[in-house]
Amino acid sequence: MNLKLNFEKINLLIEPLEIIGANNCTQEIDVIYTDTRKIRTSKGAAFVALKGIQSNGIEYIPSAYNLGIRTFIIAEKPLEIFPDACYFIVKDTLSTLGKIAQWKRKQFKGQLIAITGRIGKTTVKEWLYHFLSPEMLVTRSPKSYNSELGIIRSILEMNEAAEIAIIEVKPHSELSFETINRIIQPNIAVLTSSDGAGVQFPDSYYEQLFAQTDILFHSSRKRQFEKYIGTKINVPLIDKQKFPSDTATEAQLMNVSLAMACAEHISDGKIDLKEKLASLPELALRMDTYEGIQDNFIINDLYNLDEEALINALEFQQTIAHGRECIVILSTEGIEKMALEKFREIIAEHKVQRIIEIPSIDFQTDEIQNSVVLIKGKRNAQINRLINKFKLKKHLTHVRIDLKALRKNIVAHKKMVDPETKMLLMIKASGYGSEIDKMVHSTQSFGIDYYGVAFVDEGIAIRKTGCTLPIMIMNVEPGNYEACIEWDLEPAIYDFQQLDDFISECIYQGIENYPIHIKLDTGMRRLGFEIEQINQLIEILKAQPEIQVKSVYSHLAEAENSFDKRFSEHQILNFKKAVNKLAAEIHTDFDTHIQNSSGIAQYGNINCSMIRLGIGMYGVANVDKIRPYLEPVLSWYSTICQIKTIEKGQTVGYNRTFTADKTIKIAVVPIGYADGLKRSLSNGVGELFVKGIACPIVGRVSMDMVMIDVTKANAKLGDEVEIIGIHQSIEKLAKMMNTIPYEVMTSIAPRVHRMYVEK
Numbered sequence: 028m029n030l031k032l033n034f035e036k037i038n039l040l041i042e043p044l045e046i047i048g049a050n051n052c053t054q055e056i057d058v059i060y061t062d063t064r065k066i067r068t069s070k071g072a073a074f075v076a077l078k079g080i081q082s083n084g085i086e087y088i089p090s091a092y093n094l095g096i097r098t099f100i101i102a103e104k105p106l107e108i109f110p111d112a113c114y115f116i117v118k119d120t121l122s123t124l125g126k127i128a129q130w131k132r133k134q135f136k137g138q139l140i141a142i143t144g145r146i147g148k149t150t151v152k153e154w155l156y157h158f159l160s161p162e163m164l165v166t167r168s169p170k171s172y173n174s175e176l177g178i179i180r181s182i183l184e185m186n187e188a189a190e191i192a193i194i195e196v197k198p199h200s201e202l203s204f205e206t207i208n209r210i211i212q213p214n215i216a217v218l219t220s221s222d223g224a225g226v227q228f229p230d231s232y233y234e235q236l237f238a239q240t241d242i243l244f245h246s247s248r249k250r251q252f253e254k255y256i257g258t259k260i261n262v263p264l265i266d267k268q269k270f271p272s273d274t275a276t277e278a279q280l281m282n283v284s285l286a287m288a289c290a291e292h293i294s295d296g297k298i299d300l301k302e303k304l305a306s307l308p309e310l311a312l313r314m315d316t317y318e319g320i321q322d323n324f325i326i327n328d329l330y331n332l333d334e335e336a337l338i339n340a341l342e343f344q345q346t347i348a349h350g351r352e353c354i355v356i357l358s359t360e361g362i363e364k365m366a367l368e369k370f371r372e373i374i375a376e377h378k379v380q381r382i383i384e385i386p387s388i389d390f391q392t393d394e395i396q397n398s399v400v401l402i403k404g405k406r407n408a409q410i411n412r413l414i415n416k417f418k419l420k421k422h423l424t425h426v427r428i429d430l431k432a433l434r435k436n437i438v439a440h441k442k443m444v445d446p447e448t449k450m451l452l453m454i455k456a457s458g459y460g461s462e463i464d465k466m467v468h469s470t471q472s473f474g475i476d477y478y479g480v481a482f483v484d485e486g487i488a489i490r491k492t493g494c495t496l497p498i499m500i501m502n503v504e505p506g507n508y509e510a511c512i513e514w515d516l517e518p519a520i521y522d523f524q525q526l527d528d529f530i531s532e533c534i535y536q537g538i539e540n541y542p543i544h545i546k547l548d549t550g551m552r553r554l555g556f557e558i559e560q561i562n563q564l565i566e567i568l569k570a571q572p573e574i575q576v577k578s579v580y581s582h583l584a585e586a587e588n589s590f591d592k593r594f595s596e597h598q599i600l601n602f603k604k605a606v607n608k609l610a611a612e613i614h615t616d617f618d619t620h621i622q623n624s625s626g627i628a629q630y631g632n633i634n635c636s637m638i639r640l641g642i643g644m645y646g647v648a649n650v651d652k653i654r655p656y657l658e659p660v661l662s663w664y665s666t667i668c669q670i671k672t673i674e675k676g677q678t679v680g681y682n683r684t685f686t687a688d689k690t691i692k693i694a695v696v697p698i699g700y701a702d703g704l705k706r707s708l709s710n711g712v713g714e715l716f717v718k719g720i721a722c723p724i725v726g727r728v729s730m731d732m733v734m735i736d737v738t739k740a741n742a743k744l745g746d747e748v749e750i751i752g753i754h755q756s757i758e759k760l761a762k763m764m765n766t767i768p769y770e771v772m773t774s775i776a777p778r779v780h781r782m783y784v785e786k
């Protein structure tokens with residue numbers, strides 16, 4: 028506080044009735060305490076014993092004494108007199124403190140700005156501070172005091188060397204105007220938009236409050252302040268475009284307009300306020316907001332039981348509602364009756380469609396949909412559980428799958444072939460690393476004729492979604508035929524043993540005409556009947572009524588090769604020959620197919636009745652021809668969980684494989700090789716992107732974490748990190764990992780959360 032009050036000065040100022048231990052009153056008073064818990068130093072300290080409702084300061088004198096305090100200002104004689112202490116006995120300690128504050132105010136040579144109004148005081152104060160500091164030396168009250176003692180304290184705590192002091196004054200019917208004016212004596216007043224809900228103070232209240240100010244900034248459209256004799260400035264709203272965030276509420280615009288007008292007056296053109304406006308700090312309203320389940324938006328205002336905060340939150344709720352229902356959940360437990368009444372009153376004054384009081388009413392969170400939900404009250408276990416239930420779970424590391432792009436890519440491939448051609452969608456390996464049920468939901472109504480998967484359990488997973496489309500299983504393992512039939516899945520048959528076993532199962536179950544697919548090997552040298560085995564195959568197919576050939580297919584070994592198509596053309600020709608032979612002998616209609624994604628893009632229409640689309644639907648093009656028509660579907664993100672400065676010579680990560688050759692900033696990202704970020708990307712082989720800037724991997728990739736150099740990106744905690752996205756395609760990442768997009772996609776671990784979005 029730096030009061031520098033020597034014995035004579037204090038004597039003159041407080042006019043004590045009596046002094047006990049005057050010999051001991053040698054020390055200059057610099058700081059005054061009224062609460063023993065706040066005592067930091069005994070040097071130059073005095074303790075003022077105030078009489079409150081619940082406690083009497085006089086009882087705390089021994090503990091203040093034990094903390095080294097020797098100067099006391101008291102209104103009654105203490106029970107015990109310490110021989111080395113100095114006691115000033117006064118009539119009333121609070122008014123004595125007021126006198127000291129008044130004296131301090133008089134010493135202050137700068138301008139004092141008082142900010143008042145029902146809501147927005149802290150915002151205006153902080154923004155005004157932002158506009159004026161550091162160009163001017165500004166001191167400001169730490170919070171909004173509404174008691175006389177609070178105001179006295181904010182004056183006493185003011186930095187006397189400052190050019191500007193900003194003090195919040197909460198309108199309060201019990202404060203005496205006279206006292207306030209004597210103590211604060213503001214030069215300038217700012218009245219925040221106070222026409223909202225709640226208690227309305229009349230013009231005369233504010234006129235009296237600021238009787239001595241020279242200038243008053245306000246934004247009221249209703250108030251006249253007829254009796255106010257200083258200069259009145261009715262501040263207009265600034266242009267919404269000038270506000271740095273595009274979600275400005277009217278209240279925010281008003282607050283910034285007031286702060287700016289006041290700053291303009293004070294700085295007199297010496298500060299570039301436009302530049303300051305662009306960097307306006309986002310004020311944490313001590314309110315959490317987040318996306319909730321069922322399209323709800325949640326405002327969590329459980330941090331205090333302040334009426335002002337509630338009004339703020341309700342106004343914020345209105346501004347973001349855009350026609351959605353506004354719901355308030357009020358947790359009443361542990362709130363005083365009076366305060367609760369006040370809350371209900373304030374809520375009733377706002378356009379809230381529904382108020383749910385907890386715990387008295389029993390309600391289900393799933394009845395609440397597409398609403399803006401404000402949660403207010405005292406935090407307790409029940410309310411925490413409720414919030415967790417409401418919160419849409421966000422994952423630090425997640426893959427986003429853009430379903431709109433996915434459908435677009437399916438269409439792009441369809442356009443490469445005859446419109447009659449059927450589409451089999453290959454969603455093996457859980458849909459190339461996606462979730463099979465989500466893939467089915469979003470594609471089955473999209474002109475798909477067939478699904479194809481590698482194993483029976485993948486087929487069962489599709490059936491469990493309720494999908495009734497035919498499903499081809501490429502690899503039915505021995506022992507799985509029964510399940511295959513039970514779930515109405517169609518096996519691909521590639522050798523005689525398998526054919527025999529499947530027929531036996533059908534005979535055992537008394538089944539006829541069970542759909543199967545014949546796989547031919549035309550050059551891949553993987554699964555499939557050899558061309559030479561066709562005649563023998565025809566004999567069996569003709570003899571067995573248990574099975575029916577639904578399709579005959581083969582697979583191209585190098586469909587993506589655009590430079591030399593001879594091998595593929597040879598495969599296609601052999602396939603056609605075999606198909607013709609089969610068709611001539613078995614007399615049933617079946618589909619034919621040989622083209623995968625690259626085959627579709629490369630060869631287009633080749634008179635097969637079906638195509639098998641796989642990786643192409645994810646927007647990965649292995650053939651240039653189709654690239655312009657595809658859009659990336661999959662992106663992969665994580666979040667910075669710590670930032671560190673690494674000094675020259677320090678090492679990073681396992682085995683200390685990286686040594687900094689200069690000071691750098693690194694970020695720790697919670698993604699590692701167990702998520703599919705290959706260890707071979709260590710030490711700058713790979714890079715991730717922050718804010719579009721390439722950040723090389725520093726040191727070794729660990730199992731669950733990786734460090735990246737963010738020196739250039741100026742990254743901060745919580746920033747999003749792109750692994751795959753607009754700056755780094757799957758193809759590029761695959762190249763860095765020394766592999767192909769297929770492997771990248773299928774190595775993203777199942778533990779990585781998948782998010783399906785319709786952009």
Ligand SMILES: *Cc1c(COP(=O)(O)O)cnc(C)c1O
Nearest residue numbers: 453582623624639640641642643
């Ligand atoms: C995986 C697979 C496909 C799809 O291949 P893409 O290159 O992803 O289009 C087609 N046919 C068979 C037999 C497959 O195994």
